[in-house]
Amino acid sequence: AQTVTQSQPEMSVQEAETVTLSCTYDTSESDYYLFWYKQPPSRQMILVIRQEAYKQQNATENRFSVNFQKAAKSFSLKISDSQLGDAAMYFCAYRSAGLYNTDKLIFGTGTRLQVFP
Amino acid sequence: GAGVSQTPSNKVTEKGKYVELRCDPISGHTALYWYRQSLGQGPEFLIYFQGTGAADDSGLPNDRFFAVRPEGSVSTLKIQRTERGDSAVYLCASSEVAIDTQYFGPGTRLTVL
Numbered sequence: 624a625q626t627v628t629q630s631q632p633e634m635s636v637q638e639a640e641t642v643t644l645s646c647t648y649d650t651s652e653s654d655y656y657l658f659w660y661k662q663p664p665s666r667q668m669i670l671v672i673r674q675e676a677y678k679q680q681n682a683t684e685n686r687f688s689v690n691f692q693k694a695a696k697s698f699s700l701k702i703s704d705s706q707l708g709d710a711a712m713y714f715c716a717y718r719s720a721g722l723y724n725t726d727k728l729i730f731g732t733g734t735r736l737q738v739f740p
Numbered sequence: 741g742a743g744v745s746q747t748p749s750n751k752v753t754e755k756g757k758y759v760e761l762r763c764d765p766i767s768g769h770t771a772l773y774w775y776r777q778s779l780g781q782g783p784e785f786l787i788y789f790q791g792t793g794a795a796d797d798s799g800l801p802n803d804r805f806f807a808v809r810p811e812g813s814v815s816t817l818k819i820q821r822t823e824r825g826d827s828a829v830y831l832c833a834s835s836e837v838a839i840d841t842q843y844f845g846p847g848t849r850l851t852v853l
Contacts, residue, residue: 660844666849714783728842729785733780
């Protein structure tokens with residue numbers, strides 16, 4: 624079974640600085656997807672960034688980028704130029720890409736990010 | 741159109757009661773997922789619908805939990821004989837097709853007294 628581990632329960636960063644959130648996962652599959660979701664106090668999970676395992680190039684979305692290390696099974700999220708609105712819980716998630724899978728997301732336990740002015 | 745909506749936003753019930761939680765997916769989305777998020781944890785998968793049928797219900801914790809999606813759109817999660825351990829946020833997500841990105845609703849916070 625696949626697992627996702629986020630070893631940092633809490634992180635903090637000053638506004639305009641850069642912060643990196645860690646995520647590792649365990650799988651025997653070769654084809655899969657990885658995601659970072661943001662969950663503000665409103666509870667709604669918002670997709671931040673998505674990475675296909677078959678792509679070597681790291682995904683980037685504006686101030687958000689990932690460092691995907693397939694061999695090490697590591698998928699960290701870098702937030703540049705942090706803003707107060709980035710404060711939230713961040714969840715790393717895994718999804719199989721096989722033909723007969725159900726596409727359910729497997730989540731880590733989350734990292735709470737605080738942003739200080 | 742609008743995003744995924746869930747009602748009620750909050751539900752407080754007594755132990756042993758029956759509850760229904762509703763999810764309205766994004767129009768046209770064929771895949772629908774239910775997850776449960778306990779305090780301090782990440783969401784855990786409960787059940788997945790493709791159209792009207794439950795394609796995977798392996799995450800339902802026991803037979804007190806049941807979900808339906810009779811017309812392939814709105815889904816209802818039903819919990820019988822609620823227990824205090826059922827207290828959690830229940831999240832619904834939908835996607836256009838199963839392999840697409842899942843979009844989440846705001847969740848229903850269920851509290852069982």
